Amino acid sequence: MRGMAALVLMASFALVCPKSLAADNLVENGDFESGLDGWELFIGPEFRDAGAVATAETTREAAHESTAAAEVKTDLPIRYGISTTRKYLIPVEAGAKYRISGWVKLADGAEAQPGRAAIYIRLGLMQDQNKPTQDPQGNIHVGLKGQVVRTPDWNQLIVTKLPFDWTKIESEVEIPDGHSYVAIGLFVDRIKGAAYWDDIVFEKVSN
Ligand SMILES: [Ca+2]
Numbered sequence: 001m002r003g004m005a006a007l008v009l010m011a012s013f014a015l016v017c018p019k020s021l022a023a024d025n026l027v028e029n030g031d032f033e034s035g036l037d038g039w040e041l042f043i044g045p046e047f048r049d050a051g052a053v054a055t056a057e058t059t060r061e062a063a064h065e066s067t068a069a070a071e072v073k074t075d076l077p078i079r080y081g082i083s084t085t086r087k088y089l090i091p092v093e094a095g096a097k098y099r100i101s102g103w104v105k106l107a108d109g110a111e112a113q114p115g116r117a118a119i120y121i122r123l124g125l126m127q128d129q130n131k132p133t134q135d136p137q138g139n140i141h142v143g144l145k146g147q148v149v150r151t152p153d154w155n156q157l158i159v160t161k162l163p164f165d166w167t168k169i170e171s172e173v174e175i176p177d178g179h180s181y182v183a184i185g186l187f188v189d190r191i192k193g194a195a196y197w198d199d200i201v202f203e204k205v206s207n
Contacts, residue, residue, distance in 0.1 A: 028088045032058050032070045038088045044079030054080040063105045064198035073194035077113045081087035082189035089181040096207050101170035102200040105163050110193025118157040122185035146171040
């Protein structure tokens, strides 16, 4: 009888387990173990139009807690990073709360433009699959200290100390009314050198 109870318990555990324990991470390939699948290079249009260049790849030299991380680099102090592609827009529910987190560090030798440098995760808000936000508050940015900043308050993202060791960015955000998708951007601004990103998680917390 005892063996039977254990079996039944195991069976129900197996049924429940995948759903409750599996990470409900809404980001595809947020750990970069599948290369850059689902991600694309981003260069701020103001710099791209001026001919600035950056590169993105994955590296096995600097992973966070796994074998690979994203490495994005440039020789100029521009705004650059990687973003989830259009194909991987993440459906969200307006008014619901989500937690975004990810790990970042800069390579030795990275240099910031003093008083202007920032590192953040951007939630690019989309009204529908083809229409970026028309909200005057713009997108949602989460800074190194977990500060949640809308576009007009952008200067609250400015950093004075650069993260040369793995640093976690994390915060909860509420999706503003009128938005049904987000794109996730991992951005460095006015810093030249290489940035590593890994273990990006976006999950729903509550309705
Ligand atoms: Ca990884």
